[in-house]
Amino acid sequence: MPPALLPTPEAFGNLAxxxxxxxxxxxxxxxxxxxxxxxxxTYVDAAGVLSFIAVTxxxxxxxxxxxxxxxxxxxVTEAIRTGKPSEALVENAYEVLNVAASLFNEIEGATVxxxxxxxxxxxxxxxxxxxxxxxxxxxDMDIGIPGYPDGKISFVAVNKG
Amino acid sequence: MRIYxxxxxxxxxxxxxxxxxxxxxxxxxxxxxxxxxxxxxxxPVPLVVTDWMMPRxxxxxxxTKIRSMYGAPYTNVILVTSLSLAEHxxxxxxxxxxxxxxxxxxxxxxxxxxxVTERGLLAQAExxxxxxxxxxxSTFGAEHVALLESLEALAEVSRRQRSYVRCRAFVRRQLxxxxxxxxxxxxxxxxxxxxxxxxxxxxxxx
Numbered sequence: 001m002p003p004a005l006l007p008t009p010e011a012f013g014n015l016a017x018x019x020x021x022x023x024x025x026x027x028x029x030x031x032x033x034x035x036x037x038x039x040x041x042t043y044v045d046a047a048g049v050l051s052f053i054a055v056t057x058x059x060x061x062x063x064x065x066x067x068x069x070x071x072x073x074x075x076v077t078e079a080i081r082t083g084k085p086s087e088a089l090v091e092n093a094y095e096v097l098n099v100a101a102s103l104f105n106e107i108e109g110a111t112v113x114x115x116x117x118x119x120x121x122x123x124x125x126x127x128x129x130x131x132x133x134x135x136x137x138x139x140d141m142d143i144g145i146p147g148y149p150d151g152k153i154s155f156v157a158v159n160k161g
Numbered sequence: 162m163r164i165y166x167x168x169x170x171x172x173x174x175x176x177x178x179x180x181x182x183x184x185x186x187x188x189x190x191x192x193x194x195x196x197x198x199x200x201x202x203x204x205p206v207p208l209v210v211t212d213w214m215m216p217r218x219x220x221x222x223x224x225t226k227i228r229s230m231y232g233a234p235y236t237n238v239i240l241v242t243s244l245s246l247a248e249h250x251x252x253x254x255x256x257x258x259x260x261x262x263x264x265x266x267x268x269x270x271x272x273x274x275x276x277v278t279e280r281g282l283l284a285q286a287e288x289x290x291x292x293x294x295x296x297x298x299s300t301f302g303a304e305h306v307a308l309l310e311s312l313e314a315l316a317e318v319s320r321r322q323r324s325y326v327r328c329r330a331f332v333r334r335q336l337x338x339x340x341x342x343x344x345x346x347x348x349x350x351x352x353x354x355x356x357x358x359x360x361x362x363x364x365x366x367x
Contacts, residue, residue, distance in 0.1 A: 021287065021327065
């Protein structure tokens with residue numbers, strides 16, 4: 001099976017920046033430590049098979065979710081402080097991650113169709129955490145949105161072998 | 162988008178207008194620059210598509226007038242002409258023309274240029290509305306009606322830009338403010354919930 005192509009920081013930054021209407025600063029980052037994972041989005045293929053996982057810290061959910069609807073900074077800092085982003089922030093972040101599914105759809109010239117299943121907030125499920133250990137590919141990014149704190153996101157291609 | 166089409170040749174004016182109306186624009190036709198200018202002074206529009214050579218006031222003169230109007234929002238002017246472009250473009254651009262199209266007008270080319278204009282105008286509108294929202298947020302409490310109106314305007318711009326994800330985010334935020342401020346049964350809250358449902362249906366159809 002050819003290696004999965006994951007979005008580059010530039011590609012994800014351009015897409016998310018277009019959605020939130022701001023120029024994002026995106027750079028390659030380091031993998032998120034499991035205790036710092038607060039958002040988990042799963043992407044399934046047309047057959048419903050888990051293909052990709054996106055894991056984020058709480059700052060990513062809060063900042064991206066806020067930027068999409070121009071929610072003020074204090075709401076974001078409070079979400080980061082408590083570790084509990086509001087429903088609106090989570091729904092907005094979900095929308096961005098849903099659109100990001102389009103970035104997975106090219107694998108070595110072949111097209112696959114993935115869609116985001118859900119975005120759950122909280123610690124990562126133990127079974128899913130195991131899938132992060134030996135992925136077929138991963139892309140770790142630091143995301144800076146002007147006016148909001150920086151967040152982290154990692155896209156992981158699930159090893160189906 | 163509201164557009165003035167100005168041409169002393171009735172057939173050409175109607176042809177251009179039908180292309181624009183077919184693309185969903187609201188068009189008014191004028192037979193010369195003077196008539197268009199009188200209408201523009203009373204009600205400026207974001208786009209004027211005008212012939213160059215006309216009695217009473219030419220397209221270039223109309224453009225000069227439009228550019229001299231202090232305080233009006235920016236209007237894009239597309240000049241349509243059968244004159245040799247190379248000789249005259251400098252005069253037209255000097256007068257403030259944004260674009261020049263040759264006659265006969267190619268519908269696809271015209272609509273592409275109009276789309277460019279629309280994108281630019283929407284970007285300008287969004288910039289102003291974002292500033293307005295920031296001002297509302299820093300000046301008023303979240304319950305203030307001005308905040309809802311500001312978000313509504315941004316949602317409308319996003320809808321016209323076909324950025325439904327952003328549009329839904331703005332409506333969702335309005336909904337949460339309306340729920341908190343007016344209650345779930347308030348007419349404004351109910352309308353916003355209906356908007357959100359309608360947007361979800363639009364997205365499903367896309």
